[in-house]
Amino acid sequence: AQSVSQHNHHVILSEAASLELGCNYSYGGTVNLFWYVQYPGQHLQLLLKYFSGDPLVKGIKGFEAEFIKSKFSFNLRKPSVQWSDTAEYFCAVNGGSQGNLIFGKGTKLSVKP
């Protein structure tokens, strides 16, 4: 069965600090990978996605993620966070014929102004 692990439950950073949120998945076949963001009180929105090709994927709001197949990882990065990046971030994987998105438990990011 597919699963997704997000290593950090809560990350606290100051503005302008760099961000890296870890995500590892377990699935041996071809996968599609996603990062979603949930701002306080809102629904999930797509940040970026990986299907194939260049393993370095750029998303909205300056976020990027790198797919490392050998490590089963898809870490999210941002060079310089802003207070408005305070949110919860979810990694998700879709593999196999079922076509279901399986989510990690999420990482809360708090950015101090």
Added chain:
Amino acid sequence: DADVTQTPRNRITKTGKRIMLECSQTKGHDRMYWYRQDPGLGLRLIYYSFDVKDINKGEISDGYSVSRQAQAKFSLSLESAIPNQTALYFCATRKGETYTEAFFGQGTRLTVV
């Protein structure tokens, strides 16, 4: 108008009551999903439907049932609500291809007292 609409947005109900959460979408997608979100547990899949005649259980379907009334409508029912079903519920839709992203509704906050 939102692409994925959930009603109600908030609901408080008593233990033992039957309650239905509704979801409708205007994206023309064939796949629809119900997730519940609990703090620290991320999003867990309750039920999913690939088309009107194809409904499947997710990882936490006990205590829930669904109905796909039309391609655009997918409702979730709690036949006899219990307090541990207190959660934030999200409906999502997706095109059939596995590499596509899911679009989420605004969520329904359900409290069972």
